[in-house]
Amino acid sequence: MKLYIMKREALETLKANLPVVYGKYYTEKTNQWISDICGEDPFIEFKDVTEFKLADLNSDLTPGEIDLNNCKILYEKLQFLSESQASDERLWAGLAHTTFYDYMRKRWGYGYGKKPKSAEKEAGAIQTRFFYRYTGRSGFYRNTLSKCWWVGHNTYDPNNNQNHFESLDIIGSNDLNSKINEFFYNFTFSSNPDVMAAIIEALRQFKEEGRHVLVRDHIRPAMSYLNAVGGSVVIDCLEREKITRIFADAVDAIMQGDVPTLNLEGNISAEEEDIDYSDDENTDAVDTSDVPEVTLGCKVVIRNIDKETKTYKYDMVNGMLPKAVEVFTGCKVGDVIEMRGKEWRIEDVIF
Known part of the structure; x- marks a missing residue:
């Protein structure tokens, strides 16, 4: 099983063009289109490893359970990575677009029944999941594959021979992405393994006592x-x-409706970021304000007042967009365009 990294030039080209090419993630079952966009092979072979599979997407696992299992799998199988290598966007972008390209598409519903939203939202979501949308920890704790390796890295206990990931199991899969944000991204002190172990111990105690600790209400x-x-x-x-x-006393106080003794408002770290993970946890969520837009790779269905219907493929031919479909550029469902002396309404955008 070969692992590939993405060339820096290819990475920058793809990210810059995501508002135009995001439809390819829906329509293309193979990654050949990336070479077409970049004009060359965008990947470099990095390492040959023993073949492994990520968590089964066809099972009854929740998104949180899938990610938790992948934290264990990716760290165990790629444990040889240094922290420097695991911080490199090119590695995770390479894996997301080669070895795990189909897995990533299926994980997020691209080409598997999900309807695209606006170009801005789609480009942003793809950049976050397949690349780094931001620099530093914010990038690698949100990338779908990278975050799993890093969480596995920060919870793996080589001395616990019964369960190397006992700490991760205590954190649990429920609302996992919000927990990742609170435990591993917002606060730098949790990168200290002793501090993280102390927090995990408090969570263990609450779990043994049968007390349900919520992310927003208690942990944050x-x-x-x-x-x-x-x-x-x-x-x-x-x-x-x-x-x-x-930590446990603070949770106790909050559960009882009390405020811990220090003034929190004046001391919250400037690093703290409230990230909305709802789309990560619920891939079926629909925003009715989003209207599908025309993007490369899609089919555009139009109809005129005489109820004539036509379908056009909006895609490059020999590296260029045909003049016949240029009229659809920047349009979305519901827009009216003029073609051959008639007005046509865009009825649907099919991926």
Whole structure:
């Protein structure tokens, strides 16, 4: 099983043209179109590894369970990666567009029944899932494959021979992407394995007591409180048991409707970012304000006042867009265009 990285030039070309080519992710079952867009082979072979498969998308697993399983699989199988290599956007963009291209399309419904939204939303979602939309941790904790490796990396315990991923199991699959945001992205102190182990221990205690800890209601404010504590003491220097107690006491106070003793509002880290993961958890969510737009690879269905219907393929031919379909550029369902002296309404955009 060969792993490929994406050439820097190809990566930049694809990202820059996503508002135009996003439809290819819906229509193209193979990645040959990427070479056509870039004008050359966009990939470089990186490494040959023992073949493995990601979590089964045809099972009854929830999106959170799929991601949790992939955290274990990707880190175990690619454990040889250095942190520098695992931070490189070219690696994950390469894997998402080669070895796991069909998996990624199916995971997000591209070509598997999902209807595209606006060009802006589609380009943004694809950039986040297949590339890095932002730099640094925000990039690799949101990319579909990269985030799984990094979460696996930060929860793997080589000394726990019974279950190397016990910490990850305690975090659990429910609302997993929001937990990833709170535990691994928003706060730098959680990158310290001792601090993370202390937080996991508090979660274990709540789990054993049968108390349900919610991300937005309990974990987020407790993490903010712990970060505020870091404004007066160096959290990394505290004993693990002390950190566990601080975090658990904060959750307890919040559950009881109390406010932890420090003033949270003035101490929340500037890094903290409230990211909406609803689309990650619910791939069937529909925004009625979104209207399908014409993009490369789609078929455009038009109808005139006489109820004549025509269908055109909107795509490149020999590297150029045919003049006959240029009229559809920038249009969406419901728009009216003029063709051959008649007005035609765009009835549908098919992917």
